[in-house]
Amino acid sequence: MRDRPVVLLKPAVRRTTLAVDVVVLSPRVDALAVLLVRAPSSARERWSLPWDAPQVGEGLEDAAARITRVVLGAAPAFFEQVGTLSDGRRHPGDAEVSVGIAALSPAGVGQPIMDAEWFPLASLPAIAPRHRTIVDHAAAVVRQRVDQSPLAFRLLPPAFTLSDLQGVYELLLGRRLHKASFRRALQASYLVEPMDEWHSEGRGRPAQLFRYAPKKRRGVRRGVRFDLFTD
Amino acid sequence: MRDRPVVLLKPAVRRTTLAVDVVVLSPRVDALAVLLVRAPSSARERWSLPWDAPQVGEGLEDAAARITRVVLGAAPAFFEQVGTLSDGRRHPGDAEVSVGIAALSPAGVGQPIMDAEWFPLASLPAIAPRHRTIVDHAAAVVRQRVDQSPLAFRLLPPAFTLSDLQGVYELLLGRRLHKASFRRALQASYLVEPMDEWHSEGRGRPAQLFRYAPKKRRGVRRGVRFDLFTD
DNA sequence: TGACATTGGTGACGAATTGTTACTAATTCG
DNA sequence: CGAATTAGTAACAATTCGTCACCAATGTCA
Numbered sequence: 001m002r003d004r005p006v007v008l009l010k011p012a013v014r015r016t017t018l019a020v021d022v023v024v025l026s027p028r029v030d031a032l033a034v035l036l037v038r039a040p041s042s043a044r045e046r047w048s049l050p051w052d053a054p055q056v057g058e059g060l061e062d063a064a065a066r067i068t069r070v071v072l073g074a075a076p077a078f079f080e081q082v083g084t085l086s087d088g089r090r091h092p093g094d095a096e097v098s099v100g101i102a103a104l105s106p107a108g109v110g111q112p113i114m115d116a117e118w119f120p121l122a123s124l125p126a127i128a129p130r131h132r133t134i135v136d137h138a139a140a141v142v143r144q145r146v147d148q149s150p151l152a153f154r155l156l157p158p159a160f161t162l163s164d165l166q167g168v169y170e171l172l173l174g175r176r177l178h179k180a181s182f183r184r185a186l187q188a189s190y191l192v193e194p195m196d197e198w199h200s201e202g203r204g205r206p207a208q209l210f211r212y213a214p215k216k217r218r219g220v221r222r223g224v225r226f227d228l229f230t231d
Numbered sequence: 232m233r234d235r236p237v238v239l240l241k242p243a244v245r246r247t248t249l250a251v252d253v254v255v256l257s258p259r260v261d262a263l264a265v266l267l268v269r270a271p272s273s274a275r276e277r278w279s280l281p282w283d284a285p286q287v288g289e290g291l292e293d294a295a296a297r298i299t300r301v302v303l304g305a306a307p308a309f310f311e312q313v314g315t316l317s318d319g320r321r322h323p324g325d326a327e328v329s330v331g332i333a334a335l336s337p338a339g340v341g342q343p344i345m346d347a348e349w350f351p352l353a354s355l356p357a358i359a360p361r362h363r364t365i366v367d368h369a370a371a372v373v374r375q376r377v378d379q380s381p382l383a384f385r386l387l388p389p390a391f392t393l394s395d396l397q398g399v400y401e402l403l404l405g406r407r408l409h410k411a412s413f414r415r416a417l418q419a420s421y422l423v424e425p426m427d428e429w430h431s432e433g434r435g436r437p438a439q440l441f442r443y444a445p446k447k448r449r450g451v452r453r454g455v456r457f458d459l460f461t462d
Numbered sequence: 463t464g465a466c467a468t469t470g471g472t473g474a475c476g477a478a479t480t481g482t483t484a485c486t487a488a489t490t491c492g
Numbered sequence: 493c494g495a496a497t498t499a500g501t502a503a504c505a506a507t508t509c510g511t512c513a514c515c516a517a518t519g520t521c522a
Contacts, residue, residue, distance in 0.1 A: 007365060010283075011250070011282050011283040011284070011323075011324055012283070012284055012324065013248040013249060013250050013284050013324045013325065013326040014248065014249060014284035014285070014286075014287075015247065015248055015249075016246065016247065016248075016249045016284075017244040017245065017247075017248050018242050018244060018245060018246075018247045019248070024248070032440050041388060050242075051242050052242040052243070052287065053242070053243060053244050053245035053247075054245070054317060055245075056245075057319070058317075059317055059318055060315060060316075060317050069438065081314055081315060083312055084291060084312060084315045084330050085291075086285060086289075086290055086291045087290055088288070092242075093242055093244045094244065095244040097249060097328075099315050140254075145378070145461075147455050147456050147457070147459055148375070148459050148460060149461065149462060150459065150460065150462070167453055175452065177454060177455060178454065181454045182454065185454060185455055185456070185457050185458075186455075186457060188457070188458070189330035189458060189460070191457060191460070199306060210257055214460075217458075217460070221406060222458070223408060223409065223412045223413065223416060224378050224400055224404075224413060224416055224417075225378050225416070225459075226378070226416050226417060226419070226420035226422060227416075227419070227420060227448075227453070228378055228379050228456075228459075229378075229379060229381065229420065229422070229445075229448070230379050230380065231380060231381070
């Protein structure tokens with residue numbers, strides 16, 4: 001055991017500079033995309049995550065919603081904090097502390113303002129080091145939560161086909177899923193309900209539309225799944 | 232779609248007051264326990280979470296480690312951020328923003344200082360509202376991550392019996408597990424390896440000691456488990 | 463000393479779940 | 493019309509899971 005400090009803890013708050021950095025994620029063709037904004041020409045990198053300080057009395061998620069509305073024109077369907085950073089890495093506004101927030105937005109909702117653009121997660125331009133860290137955390141958090149939270153449904157419009165849903169899961173998980181298994185598991189979960197509409201996309205059989213409508217789950221308590229460990 | 236703002240986003244950092252609030256968790260007899268410190272008599276509640284502001288240049292987890300060392304005399308085995316709060320709820324130091332951090336410490340490590348005490352998670356004394364929120368978040372995060380992360384091993388000494396391990400899982404999950412199933416799943420996961428030591432606790436057959444020694448997992452990629460949804 | 467209580471540990475079997483194959487259905491294209 | 497394409501499902505085999513039953517090694521106590 002280590003030596004005990006002689007003086008007790010005398011806690012005190014400290015003033016610091018704070019920013020909320022938002023990773024807006026949306027499914028694009030064949031990849032998850034992140035919304036970046038063009039930085040002022042004085043900045044070191046051309047692009048950055050949308051960010052701002054929370055206003056006085058404004059919650060962190062409220063700030064994230066406001067920032068997203070400004071750059072996308074629509075509030076995201078879902079938020080999740082992905083971590084608060086106070087390492088020394090560079091931030092575009094030189095904030096000492098950054099709160100990273102992932103915001104999920106369905107495909108086709110909103111329209112980026114002139115100075116904003118979607119970039120596939122796998123091929124981002126250069127951004128400030130702290131923003132890079134935040135994006136990586138956001139991707140990791142979303143991928144890790146995808147089968148514990150209805151995240152996938154937040155990346156789709158209210159009505160969707162099961163193929164759409166499977167496609168989003170495949171995007172998020174980064175691997176192909178087997179159609180029959182996917183549907184059987186979904187069926188058993190009572191998470192969606194069929195609508196009376198069909199969607200025809202040109203070729204092939206029209207697909208039935210579903211909506212996210214989770215029913216009370218029967219208490220399916222299972223044993224420990226060590227096979228789910230991620231690290 | 233909503234109206235687009237006429238002015239673009241002009242991001243700027245804002246100065247604010249920051250605190251790191253630590254939820255030190257450790258398994259006690261039959262329950263998870265939280266370490267609380269006695270508050271100055273001027274405070275509104277008698278007890279509070281250990282907290283402080285991070286020093287200049289000190290990372291958030293580093294601050295949590297320092298705070299824990301002061302009150303427990305030992306650094307925790309594991310940290311996890313459980314969320315950053317900027318709601319209006321009251322904080323003992325009136326910080327505008329709190330970073331909540333869960334710190335896991337094995338049973339029997341360290342010794343609380345005179346003004347600190349363990350309380351079972353289920354029967355805490357009155358604490359500031361924001362601290363209450365942070366504790367609840369910490370418990371939820373730990374319970375949710377327990378079968379994705381080797382959290383349980385961080386609540387045990389380096390050598391432990393399988394009954395000990397099962398006990399920690401039962402504490403965290405809040406329900407009994409079946410011995411044979413638990414061991415079979417653990418076996419298949421290659422997370423532990425047996426040592427050449429046995430532990431005799433008085434009555435009953437002595438138990439073999441194991442250590443946490445995760446082997447490379449064969450890529451057991453499975454289908455989506457909708458049955459794991461927590462909300 | 464020898465039953466018995468207590469805790470550790472495992473084989474085995476039926477039930478449930480999962481991975482896969484192979485099929486049917488409904489549509490467009492040429 | 494038939495081929496191509498996408499949607500949807502029945503059914504079978506392989507695997508995993510929940511449980512029961514049992515054996516092993518120790519302390520307790522009559």
